[in-house]
Amino acid sequence: MxxxxxxxxxxxxxxxxxxxxxxxxxxxPDEDFIQTRLDVYAEGYLIRLTEILRMNYPCLQRCLGxxxxxxxxxxxxxxxxxxxxxxxxFGEYLSEFLIDQSFGKENLALAELAKFEFTLVxxxxxxxxxxxxxxxxxxxxxxxxAYLKFKxxxxxxxxxxxxxxxxxxxxxxxxxxxxxxQKLKEQQSVIFxxxxxxxxxxxxxxxAQKFIFQSCLEDKNFSEICEGLxxxxxIEKVAEYSMNQLVWMLNNSLLSYCEASQ
Amino acid sequence: xxxxxxxxxxxxxxxxxxxxxxVIESKPKVDWFEIMTEDYLVPGGRPLYYLDQISPYYPLVxxxxxxxxGTKDPLNLDYLRQVKSLADRINPRWISDHLCWxxxxxxNTHDLLPLPYTKEALSHVVExxxxxxxxxxxxxxxxxxxxxxxxxxxxxxxxxFLTLVAEQSDCFILLDINNIYxxxxxxxxxxxxxxxxxxxxxxxxxxxxxxxQLTDHIIDTHDHDIVDxxxxxxxxxxxxxxxxxxxxxxxxxIPPFDDLYAELQKAKAIAAQVLELEIA
Numbered sequence: 001m002x003x004x005x006x007x008x009x010x011x012x013x014x015x016x017x018x019x020x021x022x023x024x025x026x027x028x029p030d031e032d033f034i035q036t037r038l039d040v041y042a043e044g045y046l047i048r049l050t051e052i053l054r055m056n057y058p059c060l061q062r063c064l065g066x067x068x069x070x071x072x073x074x075x076x077x078x079x080x081x082x083x084x085x086x087x088x089x090f091g092e093y094l095s096e097f098l099i100d101q102s103f104g105k106e107n108l109a110l111a112e113l114a115k116f117e118f119t120l121v122x123x124x125x126x127x128x129x130x131x132x133x134x135x136x137x138x139x140x141x142x143x144x145x146a147y148l149k150f151k152x153x154x155x156x157x158x159x160x161x162x163x164x165x166x167x168x169x170x171x172x173x174x175x176x177x178x179x180x181x182q183k184l185k186e187q188q189s190v191i192f193x194x195x196x197x198x199x200x201x202x203x204x205x206x207x208a209q210k211f212i213f214q215s216c217l218e219d220k221n222f223s224e225i226c227e228g229l230x231x232x233x234x235i236e237k238v239a240e241y242s243m244n245q246l247v248w249m250l251n252n253s254l255l256s257y258c259e260a261s262q
Numbered sequence: 263x264x265x266x267x268x269x270x271x272x273x274x275x276x277x278x279x280x281x282x283x284x285v286i287e288s289k290p291k292v293d294w295f296e297i298m299t300e301d302y303l304v305p306g307g308r309p310l311y312y313l314d315q316i317s318p319y320y321p322l323v324x325x326x327x328x329x330x331x332g333t334k335d336p337l338n339l340d341y342l343r344q345v346k347s348l349a350d351r352i353n354p355r356w357i358s359d360h361l362c363w364x365x366x367x368x369x370n371t372h373d374l375l376p377l378p379y380t381k382e383a384l385s386h387v388v389e390x391x392x393x394x395x396x397x398x399x400x401x402x403x404x405x406x407x408x409x410x411x412x413x414x415x416x417x418x419x420x421x422x423f424l425t426l427v428a429e430q431s432d433c434f435i436l437l438d439i440n441n442i443y444x445x446x447x448x449x450x451x452x453x454x455x456x457x458x459x460x461x462x463x464x465x466x467x468x469x470x471x472x473x474x475q476l477t478d479h480i481i482d483t484h485d486h487d488i489v490d491x492x493x494x495x496x497x498x499x500x501x502x503x504x505x506x507x508x509x510x511x512x513x514x515x516i517p518p519f520d521d522l523y524a525e526l527q528k529a530k531a532i533a534a535q536v537l538e539l540e541i542a
Contacts, residue, residue, distance in 0.1 A: 038411060039409040
């Protein structure tokens with residue numbers, strides 16, 4: 001008699017590889033019957049995981065077309081079977097997987113598109129935190145402003161891209177004709193975050209904005225940030241620019257901490 | 263969390279995201295809601311926000327799909343810790359999962375895979391349930407799954423196996439009436455043999471659901487209305503088990519809330535008729 005582990009190993013092997021070793025353990029009048037019944041599980045496995053990818057990668061699906069997208073899904077499911085109880089994590093290696101694959105388009109562009117879409121999805125269930133409002137800023141004494149430090153909402157992520165995937169996704173969301181995926185002349189930094197309960201948002205950063213975000217992440221204070229901004233802007237514009245950026249961050253639910261810390 | 267008392271809850275529905283606003287705004291006369299545990303094992307965002315809004319107004323029970331009680335892999339303690347943490351947050355009336363396995367060697371097929379009903383599987387599952395109950399500090403409910411294959415090595419019928427699991431591990435049973443019907447059709451057994459064998463005092467919840475009928479087998483899809491033969495089986499189950507907390511599972515092709523509510527009233531009417539109760 002086979003052990004439970006052997007039975008489970010053979011059963012799973014059928015789901016993953018259609019290996020027929022499990023057939024001899026299943027009751028049924030003939031092999032067709034057994035295969036039909038086992039295929040309820042095997043096909044369900046593929047359909048379920050393909051649907052997850054379809055849901056999380058709508059731009060990639062549009063970019064590849066239905067037939068190639070399904071082919072890609074099957075190859076990914078084969079290469080990276082799910083290991084997490086939550087299907088939310090299932091696509092996390094798709095970008096890495098696409099780097100070495102050929103699905104009729106520039107593989108590095110597809111990998112970046114997958115990275116972009118997964119990041120966008122992942123902010124939706126990030127941790128919660130109360131965000132600061134403009135009114136909170138008004139409470140801060142003028143003398144403390146130089147020492148202000150900032151912390152972002154836990155959902156915030158900053159990523160860099162070499163292809164125009166941000167514009168590509170924006171066109172998709174705006175239901176406009178998608179541009180072609182193209183390599184950018186210069187690398188692009190993009191922030192992703194959740195606004196409110198479930199709205200995933202992103203924004204392409206200018207070099208000055210990138211400096212501000214990086215500085216905040218490095219725990220620099222407002223005075224140090226303004227000083228550093230002078231490398232990107234004429235000195236007389238720094239104060240106005242930094243205030244505008246701060247207001248923009250507050251208005252977009254990006255800051256969860258904004259207090260003086262010497 | 264306070265320890266479950268497993269008391270009768272009445273008639274419930276699955277708390278689906280589609281219903282969040284309707285539930286919060288109109289507080290429908292549903293006795294309780296069942297949540298899909300895994301939907302709420304997230305750091306933050308919409309699901310937990312709505313759960314916190316709804317939990318003060320309705321009894322909740324947690325229904326999981328990832329315990330994988332039958333796998334030969336060790337228990338996933340990280341998953342269990344998250345389940346316990348969610349239970350501490352919402353105080354569910356009980357926690358349930360399935361008599362199945364979902365993957366081996368760390369893989370997860372995201373499906374409720376069938377077990378061979380052997381002595382080895384029995385002692386393995388019983389030991390695992392005891393570990394889970396020790397970890398949580400209370401008894402869980404285990405649900406019968408629908409299945410499409412039988413194993414030659416099985417030494418028990420499914421109902422014998424489920425009964426032995428419940429009695430030896432001292433857990434309770436979530437009896438899915440639709441799953442009994444589906445598996446009865448797929449494996450050519452009489453669903454009443456199943457119903458009549460399950461010990462009355464172990465059953466704390468019923469599931470009702472729809473399915474997809476194919477030519478020579480049925481797939482448990484939870485995306486249709488409940489069919490008449492399942493309603494008839496439910497009536498028989500109420501006759502045998504008496505007043506048991508009952509809910510309707512609907513995971514796909516989700517109709518408007520009022521339609522599901524009407525289906526729930528039908529369950530209530532059947533139970534009332536069998537038990538000769540007045541419908542509230």
